[in-house]
Amino acid sequence: MEILRVKEILNEKGWRNKDLADKIGTSENSVSAIVTGKKFPKPETLVKIADVLDIDIRELFNPSKSVDLQEIFTKDENGNLKSVGFIKK
Structure with missing residues (x-):
């Protein structure tokens, strides 16, 4: 497994190695x-x-562990669900 995601990020942004x-x-x-x-x-x-x-440095790395996360929601003043983050299951 590759540690860095530079190639993937360059592809997403449409950049070439020379651009970087x-x-x-x-x-x-x-x-x-x-x-x-x-x-x-x-x-x-x-x-x-x-x-x-224009990314957080952590985005350059592939995760070393897979973590099972659960998204947590709250309701806004109109009763619509709004994501407030994730917690480990």
């Missing part, structure tokens, strides 16, 4: 190595990647 490389100031080869899992980036590079992709 240009924005974080590195080579396309370095980004390619990160995307393919051949190289793990330094923490400061992870921060740059998350910043230019």
Whole structure:
């Protein structure tokens, strides 16, 4: 299993490796190595990647455990359900 989701996120955003490389100031080869899992980036590079992709840094990682969550709702003043978050089952 890949640790990082960089390739998936780039695809979702319609970006190429070169687009990311240009924005974080590195080579396309370095980004390619990160995307393919051949190289793990330094923490400061992870921060740059998350910043230019406009995502929380945690979104770069695949979850290491599957957690069973239950969504919790409340009713607003009109009686409509509104999600307030998740709890572990």
